[in-house]
Amino acid sequence: MRIGITCYPTYGGSGVVATELGIELAALGHEVHFISYSQPFRLTGRDEGISYHEVPVSSYPLFEFPPYDLALASRMAEVAEFNDLDLLHVHYAIPHSVSALLARQMLAAKGRRLPFVTTLHGTDITLVGLDRSYLPITRYAIQESDGVTSISHYLKEKTVQDFGVTRGIEVIENFVNCDVYMPIKDDAARAAARLRLAGQDEAILMHLSNFRPVKRVVDVVRIFAQVVRELPAQLVLVGDGPDRSAAEWLAHDLGIQAKVHFLGKLDRVHEMLPLADILLMPSELESFGLAALEAMACKVPSIATRVGGVPELIDDGLTGLLFPVGDIDAMALGALGLLKDRARMEAMREAGRKTAQKRFCSSLVVPHYVRYYESVLNGR
């Protein structure tokens, strides 16, 4: 198949899923064309079968807000025509599904078929999409999509409830490449790599996100402050975003700044995650929680919140621990309990990796997308 993929190229789960999907599809022999305003951040190097098409958004003094969604629709139609695309797959409904709808209409006027699939990821439904200025058009574009997928059952139910969407929605959960996201097998190599982040007897707690308010990065620092009072540890934060400064200030105010390390946006997350003992994901809401899945594949259990689709991923007590949002004391106690109980930690590490392999491996999930594309192309 020749597939066009549109996503946000910035640091975030929907862009990661879209990019990893494109890479996996290309590896299966499909032709993949990314269409976005800049190159998706995990798309490094030139993979066989993948092209990137930039969307130029020209400005004009009259435009206070240059209309990206229109430029995107034009580029989608162009790329589809020049490369004979079979379908478009857009990640995150706003505004991508609206642009795809326009591109489909533009090509229909020329007698060409260009079906599109919309994948719902999270705040396109739970937050931004609920804003009255976006809701009617988002609902319309979802309803009019040729196929719609959701990354969890939770998000599917929210879409039906809050948007009144009546069309079918296929749940295709997020995935991880278990051959890339994996534990470091050689204990000596892992120990040596850990020494770059922490002392020999120190635990490593990690956080990975785009530091938006929904991620509650300040809670991460508060949880760590309680943990480090009890045992030697370091906190490593990967990513960047609006709440980084608040988290940095808090670490200073609590006098733990020397043990809190902000590494910024890293591409090669799979090299960092296996070095951690625990991932902290105290989010206000996650419709899935891709970072926790990537950690599980690396044998790193998460201390997370019982919100949205997280319980569909993390089996509380078996592959991680779940707590109410904002319950910092409980999350710190949970982390301490795990760090002090080697046998329980080991069991959780093993169970996490097994779950990632059995349910969420790209080799299982990507063929589900391919079957779904085929059903859309066959008009089913």
Ligand code: GMT
């Ligand atoms: O919905 C968002 O805020 C954006 C999106 C992103 O690009 O990070 O995150 C969502 O999609 C991820 C990939 O499917 C999920 O793992 C995240 O749980 C989800 N974020 C939220 O629901 C807050």
